[in-house]
Amino acid sequence: MQASKKVTQEEANQYHSDPTPGKFKIVPTKPMNNQRDLSLAYSPGVAVPCLEIHANPEKAFDYTNKGNMVAVISNGTAVLGLGNLGALAGKPVMEGKSVLFGKFAGINSIDLCVDAYTIDEFVNCVKFLGPSFGGINLEDIKGPDCFEVEERLKKLMNIPVFHDDQHGTAIICLAGLINACESSGKKFEDLRIVCNGAGAAGIACVNLIQTYGARKENCLMVDTRGVIYQGRTEGMNPQKEGLAVDTDRRTLADAVRDADVFIGVSAKGALTKEMVKTMARDPIIFAMANPDPEITPEDAREARDDAIIATGRSDYPNQINNVLCFPFIFRGALDTRSSQINEHMKMAAAKAIAALAREPVPKEVLQAYGRDTMEFGREYIIPTPFDPRLIYVVSKAVAKAAMESGVARVQITDWDLYDQQLHDRIKGSQII
Numbered sequence: 001m002q003a004s005k006k007v008t009q010e011e012a013n014q015y016h017s018d019p020t021p022g023k024f025k026i027v028p029t030k031p032m033n034n035q036r037d038l039s040l041a042y043s044p045g046v047a048v049p050c051l052e053i054h055a056n057p058e059k060a061f062d063y064t065n066k067g068n069m070v071a072v073i074s075n076g077t078a079v080l081g082l083g084n085l086g087a088l089a090g091k092p093v094m095e096g097k098s099v100l101f102g103k104f105a106g107i108n109s110i111d112l113c114v115d116a117y118t119i120d121e122f123v124n125c126v127k128f129l130g131p132s133f134g135g136i137n138l139e140d141i142k143g144p145d146c147f148e149v150e151e152r153l154k155k156l157m158n159i160p161v162f163h164d165d166q167h168g169t170a171i172i173c174l175a176g177l178i179n180a181c182e183s184s185g186k187k188f189e190d191l192r193i194v195c196n197g198a199g200a201a202g203i204a205c206v207n208l209i210q211t212y213g214a215r216k217e218n219c220l221m222v223d224t225r226g227v228i229y230q231g232r233t234e235g236m237n238p239q240k241e242g243l244a245v246d247t248d249r250r251t252l253a254d255a256v257r258d259a260d261v262f263i264g265v266s267a268k269g270a271l272t273k274e275m276v277k278t279m280a281r282d283p284i285i286f287a288m289a290n291p292d293p294e295i296t297p298e299d300a301r302e303a304r305d306d307a308i309i310a311t312g313r314s315d316y317p318n319q320i321n322n323v324l325c326f327p328f329i330f331r332g333a334l335d336t337r338s339s340q341i342n343e344h345m346k347m348a349a350a351k352a353i354a355a356l357a358r359e360p361v362p363k364e365v366l367q368a369y370g371r372d373t374m375e376f377g378r379e380y381i382i383p384t385p386f387d388p389r390l391i392y393v394v395s396k397a398v399a400k401a402a403m404e405s406g407v408a409r410v411q412i413t414d415w416d417l418y419d420q421q422l423h424d425r426i427k428g429s430q431i432i
């Protein structure tokens with residue numbers, strides 16, 4: 001296991017403050033240098049597209065940036081694994097997500113950090129934003145509020161509303177698990193899985209993993225009160241209720257005994273070396289809490305040399321992080337003008353990401369990670385975010401799934417042309 005050089009506090013602060021505070025700026029895409037330009041861009045020229053859009057709202061996709069624009073919206077109630085820091089303190093994360101939309105998928109994005117802390121306030125704040133955006137990426141909103149927020153907004157808006165911590169995380173977790181399973185010679189349907197954390201990420205991960213084939217009775221959810229068992233009354237909600245199983249195990253230590261898989265979407269240090277020692281052969285450990293995982297890869301390795309280990313961090317091998325998903329799933333959804341991101345699109349994304357990890361790794365990825373080799377196996381179960389093929393394979397798989405499942409408003413028929421368009425998106429990609 002090779003960790004890269006750790007970032008210091010000073011480096012992190014300097015990165016965020018120099019040369020200008022924050023991580024992106026907005027730049028024009030049209031000439032704006034003289035009286036003529038101003039006459040076109042502003043009054044009187046701007047009136048022409050306004051009236052066209054008024055007559056036919058679809059024209060907004062021709063004359064404005066709506067079709068390639070995603071809002072990253074958060075109230076900061078579950079910022080990474082740092083807890084309820086509030087909207088303002090969550091802004092560095094949200095700016096980061098916006099930059100990654102641009103960098104990896106050529107999508108314009110802006111962060112909207114909102115002081116809206118009840119479900120009603122948040123829904124009322126977001127539901128009016130549709131005209132400006134092609135999609136809404138909800139981020140770092142705590143469970144269980146996030147479930148109702150997303151469901152209500154999906155009904156109220158005619159553009160994709162996608163809670164990244166739920167579905168982006170679930171998609172990438174499933175992709176990693178498919179490959180970890182293959183690498184360790186385990187059968188997916190027989191996996192005994194423990195998920196520590198039953199909030200936004202945990203509930204969605206286990207639901208998607210069960211949709212793919214894991215058996216409900218083999219999946220134990222654990223939260224701050226211990227195992228979520230049938231009949232438990234404290235700290236429950238409908239989502240936890242839906243995943244409760246009939247078991248006499250009560251603590252995380254009980255739960256992980258003989259388990260094949262530990263999924264951590266909870267908090268720093270929750271999994272101990274002693275617990276890891278009790279897991280089944282070739283244990284799969286996805287310690288995904290950010291910035292600090294449930295167990296460090298060094299400790300997990302020390303406990304078990306047969307473990308397959310992943311974290312959410314960028315400085316260890318096997319980064320299981322929703323950055324591998326959200327830029328590309330939105331790319332496919334925007335390009336088909338889909339009304340929503342549905343289960344077919346999520347499953348298609350997970351399978352495409354898993355399949356890509358089995359292909360030979362391109363040179364630019366090795367360069368970005370300072371490695372001589374990367375090959376499918378225990379230290380490489382998932383592509384890296386810098387893999388230039390992600391946009392092609394994932395976005396296309398998602399676009400096809402959108403069309404097949406009837407949520408696409410635009411059909412892509414020429415896939416070679418679409419490849420070229422994706423290429424151009426990235427080549428000319430600028431963050432607005």
Ligand SMILES: NC(=O)C1=CN([C@@H]2O[C@H](COP(=O)(O)OP(=O)(O)OC[C@H]3O[C@@H](n4cnc5c(N)ncnc54)[C@H](OP(=O)(O)O)[C@@H]3O)[C@@H](O)[C@H]2O)C=CC1
Nearest residue numbers: 080081143197198199200201223224265289290312321322
């Ligand atoms: N790698 C990745 O891509 C991603 C990682 N994450 C990480 O997952 C974690 C949770 O995020 P999210 O689901 O959005 O947050 P939520 O606030 O929605 O949920 C947190 C859940 O974790 C549980 N929990 C907290 N501490 C512990 C603990 N010590 N032991 C057991 N359970 C605990 C909470 O229990 P209770 O219900 O009892 O309060 C709750 O169920 C964060 O660390 C986040 O960084 C999230 C998204 C993506």
Ligand SMILES: CC(=O)C(=O)O
Nearest residue numbers: 080081165290321322
């Ligand atoms: C990666 C991410 O979205 C999180 O940790 O919340």
Ligand SMILES: [Mg+2]
Nearest residue numbers: 080139140165
């Ligand atoms: Mg998040």
